[in-house]
Amino acid sequence: MTLNMLTRALAGACAVLAMNAAQALDARFEDKDGDLLADVPADPAKWIDPATLVFAYTPVEDPAVYAKVWDDFLKHMEKVTGKKVQFFPVQSNAAQLEAMRAGRLHVAGFNTGSNPLAVNCAGFRPFAMMASLDNRYGYEMEIITYPGSGIAKVEDIRGKKLAFTSETSNSGYKAPSALLRQEFSMEAGKDYEPVFSGKHDNSILGVANKDYPAAAIANSVKQRMQSRNVVKPEQLEVIYTSQTFPTTGYGVVYNLKPELAEKIQQAFFTYDWEGSELAKEFNSSEPPQEKFMPITYKEHWEVVRAIDAAMGVRYDCK
Structure with a gap:
């Protein structure tokens, strides 16, 4: 689903x-x-x-x-x-x-x-x-990783850390959690280790700097950070994109x-x-x-x- x-x-x-x-x-x-x-x-x-x-x-x-x-x-x-x-x-x-x-x-x-x-x-x-x-209007939730992380698809997150932003965030927590549970039968704490960065910026920088193997983020934030050269497109890979929110x-x-x-x-x-x-x-x-x-x-x-x-x-x- x-x-x-x-x-x-x-x-x-x-x-x-x-x-x-x-x-x-x-x-x-x-x-x-x-x-x-x-x-x-x-x-x-x-x-x-x-x-x-x-x-x-x-x-x-x-x-x-x-x-x-x-x-x-x-x-x-x-x-x-x-x-x-x-x-x-x-x-x-x-x-x-x-x-x-x-x-x-x-x-x-x-x-x-x-x-x-x-x-x-x-x-x-x-x-x-x-x-x-x-x-x-709107943005999409993306699950991102970095080149060479060993993660090519969502299922590869199993057994690894996944960075969320905060529990009140739609794209940074609630939507990806629902997706992982419903479509991939993956539960936080059991099938992967959830960590919380606090903000989308932190999650994106964390993946770009290889601090997190993967993260769930709002792609609108990623686009703005790339336009300011805070991160480069080649530092990130997208393995999942949601509907528009x-x-x-x-x-x-x-x-x-x-x-x-x-x-x-x-x-x-x-x-x-x-x-x-x-x-x-x-x-x-x-x-x-x-x-x-x-x-x-x-x-x-x-x-x-x-x-x-x-x-x-x-x-x-x-």
């Missing part, structure tokens, strides 16, 4: 998960309109209107690089919202989730696998995703003042990518990421929720 077949077979499980979304949401949230997101509070007294908006991009190897990449966009957001905007360099998915849950993070890009946790535990309301001008989802915390939340959305959809640092960084992906397109969590993250259902993932908030 391929990963494509697996996600189709789990459509029913995903539907059940969607029907039970109210139970998946943390007890402090409501979802009266059935969009699977925490509703904006009806009581204006519960809205927040911070003097400084805090923005965080999904954790990367060198947050300082991405502070520069996002700088012009955040200045645009300042003009549109009339607020100061601060870049918050998070070091892990868990830190990013906790920051929003604690009220310290207002606008964010959560990676594919973290979106359900952010939605259900932190009140994240995603509304945008990077896409090409003709609305193509949605990429990082951008949105706001649920209890922002509605007028402010609308202005933040406006900032995303009116930003001019031409010649920007965002364009320089993200146009190298395939498909190229050239704009922000509107999305809904209910539709675009259905396949991710299906994989979570297959993995027995619960969106319990600790």
